[in-house]
Amino acid sequence: MRVLLKHDRTAEVFSKELLRIGNGQVPIDPCSGLISIPTAICQFASSKDELISSVYPNIAQNYGNYEWLAARAILAAKNIDVNDLNWTIQNQIPGDLRSIDRVENEDEVVNYPVEFLNSLDLPGMPPHHLRLKVGSVVIVLRNLHSPKLCNGTRLIVTKLMDNLIVASFLKGPFKGEECLLPRIPLTSTDLPLQFKRMQFPVKLAFAMTINKSQGQSLEVCGINLEMPCFSHGQLYVACSRVGKPSSLFVYAPGQKIKNVVYRAALN
Known part of the structure; x- marks a missing residue:
């Protein structure tokens, strides 16, 4: 996991909450089948536009900074959301x-x-x-x-x-x-x-699917969960691209999401 523990108490809590998500230990609402996102692992965005501005602030001025671009990305479960995010981020690029x-x-x-x-x-x-x-x-x-x-x-x-x-x-x-x-x-x-x-x-x-992000290490990561995760461990993979909660931004309607975990795969 990309967790920064040195002199950072929030990163230690972050790592423990990530393990709970990965192991399927976060309580599930029996009516909706969703979990509430632990507040210790991320900062919430109220809209997709806010998510983009949090991960790519002032991109019109910063897109020439390659180090800045390399350190960040937005993740989503499906290509349809990824394509929409990419078009939105790059809508002023001729x-x-x-x-x-x-x-x-x-x-x-x-x-x-x-x-x-x-x-x-x-x-x-x-x-x-x-x-x-x-x-x-x-x-x-x-x-x-x-x-x-x-x-x-x-x-x-x-x-x-x-x-x-x-x-x-x-x-x-x-x-x-x-x-x-x-x-x-x-x-x-x-x-x-x-x-x-x-x-x-x-x-x-600028945005990519959660599956495509496996192996990537980021300094700033956004997750768009308008469409829920659909396979085992996707939520854990997305959240673990960064090492501390101040670097993770999540947009999820109602701050509730689906966490797909097949316990048999963990045994």
């Missing part, structure tokens, strides 16, 4: 990069028009409509060049071209090094049909 989608089997073009393919938002695939700017935080969606460019690596965009992105590593042993990301054909694997999407293998990562 620039537009469009992809070219086509069906792998040309005989299927009539059955699956381009407009339909462009509308698909699939796990592990970049969106058809990708908006980026110098200073955007992105996450890599493919293993491109191990051990440097792997699925889940967070980067900062430093230069944009029609068919090439220049980016720098935000964290890790290659922090500060530049890399090149080409626009490449990506083939879908989660659909009955196969189609290619010609796009950069990245997505915005």
